[in-house]
Amino acid sequence: MVSLSCSVSSPLIICSSSSRSATLVRTINRCSYKQKKIICACMAPPQNLRSEGSFPSKFNDPCKPEYLSTVRDPEDDSDILIECRDVYKSFGEKHILRGVSFKIRHGEAVGIIGPSGTGKSTVLKIMAGLLAPDKGDVYIRGRKRAGLISDEEISGLRIGLVFQSAALFDSLTVRENVGFLLYENSSLSEDQISKLVTESLAAVGLKDVEDRFPSELSGGMKKRVALARSIICDTTKRALEPEVLLYDEPTAGLDPIASTVVEDLIRSVHVKGEDAVGKPGLIASYVVVTHQHSTIRRAVDRLIFLYEGKIVWQGMTNEFTTSTNPIVQQFASGSLDGPIRY
Ligand SMILES: Nc1ncnc2c1ncn2[C@@H]1O[C@H](COP(=O)(O)OP(=O)(O)OP(=O)(O)O)[C@@H](O)[C@H]1O
Numbered sequence: 294m295v296s297l298s299c300s301v302s303s304p305l306i307i308c309s310s311s312s313r314s315a316t317l318v319r320t321i322n323r324c325s326y327k328q329k330k331i332i333c334a335c336m337a338p339p340q341n342l343r344s345e346g347s348f349p350s351k352f353n354d355p356c357k358p359e360y361l362s363t364v365r366d367p368e369d370d371s372d373i374l375i376e377c378r379d380v381y382k383s384f385g386e387k388h389i390l391r392g393v394s395f396k397i398r399h400g401e402a403v404g405i406i407g408p409s410g411t412g413k414s415t416v417l418k419i420m421a422g423l424l425a426p427d428k429g430d431v432y433i434r435g436r437k438r439a440g441l442i443s444d445e446e447i448s449g450l451r452i453g454l455v456f457q458s459a460a461l462f463d464s465l466t467v468r469e470n471v472g473f474l475l476y477e478n479s480s481l482s483e484d485q486i487s488k489l490v491t492e493s494l495a496a497v498g499l500k501d502v503e504d505r506f507p508s509e510l511s512g513g514m515k516k517r518v519a520l521a522r523s524i525i526c527d528t529t530k531r532a533l534e535p536e537v538l539l540y541d542e543p544t545a546g547l548d549p550i551a552s553t554v555v556e557d558l559i560r561s562v563h564v565k566g567e568d569a570v571g572k573p574g575l576i577a578s579y580v581v582v583t584h585q586h587s588t589i590r591r592a593v594d595r596l597i598f599l600y601e602g603k604i605v606w607q608g609m610t611n612e613f614t615t616s617t618n619p620i621v622q623q624f625a626s627g628s629l630d631g632p633i634r635y
Pocket residue numbers: 384387389407408409410411412413414415416
């Protein structure tokens with residue numbers, strides 16, 4: 294099972310019978326339809342980990358530096374966390390994805406870019422297991438995902454989704470929002486969860502906001518709270534699986550300085566970064582869907598360019614502005630002239 298909560302109607306969230314859970318669920322059920330959109334955050338590691346050693350042993354401790362080596366055998370696919378193979382997706386008559394294939398490896402920071410409506414968010418949702426492809430497959434650490442995440446067939450990787458809107462529950466405090474999945478899915482005490490919430494908030498540079506409600510936060514703070522919610526996990530578990538975070542337009546609507554703060558936070562919670570309290574980040578890899586050039590430059594190392602349902606270019610971030618691909622050139626310059634038509 295992928296460690297991700299998808300909607301308030303998901304069994305992942307409302308399965309617990311504990312009284313604290315019931316209180317939260319009652320609260321959530323009073324939320325507006327708008328709030329019933331996907332919320333995502335990491336949760337306690339899944340229980341259905343296979344023990345037959347089907348995963349490469351290098352993933353036993355994703356934080357050890359030796360697993361982050363940049364020298365990689367090009368044939369070595371053991372570090373692939375998520376792979377989309379020839380994925381197709383249509384909505385009615387609209388053919389959005391038309392044979393998309395790519396791999397996300399351990400330690401990577403990848404951006405998905407492309408014109409509006411080209412299917413970037415759709416790809417994220419398919420990677421997360423919130424949408425099923427019409428054709429093609431998604432592999433999680435080498436194993437084909439059978440359906441959506443609620444199928445509980447996939448384990449070995451936690452996937453968190455951070456939405457543009459932050460998707461916080463207005464009627465819950467910051468503590469309840471950040472600790473939501475631990476309240477729901479772990480046996481930790483309230484005090485333990487509260488401590489983890491405070492640590493998670495500190496990692497994204499927030500202090501003394503636990504008792505506030507989302508309406509009392511700025512847009513940038515809400516994004517940080519959403520990030521804290523996505524990185525919190527039950528650290529008392531013996532084996533923590535690697536986590537991939539998927540960010541959908543994390544800097545949309547922010548001023549340039551607030552964007553820089555969020556871009557640096559995204560870097561800081563990655564295994565190659567250091568969080569706000571100086572600890573190494575725990576996120577194995579991340580994927581960012583963005584339109585913002587600053588986010589492309591600052592927050593990711595590799596880019597996947599999606600256009601008309603296909604990947605038309607892939608490359609390192611520093612190759613983006615020098616690419617001779619006319620689609621990429623037009624997108625990078627923002628020109629009205631070129632193959633991309635609006
Ligand atoms: N659940 C859905 N039902 C019907 N159409 C959908 C659904 N989800 C997405 N679409 C359509 O699929 C297309 C791609 O949407 P998507 O949000 O993936 O694009 P995007 O590249 O992320 O766009 P943007 O950059 O504007 O956010 C759009 O035309 C959208 O209206």
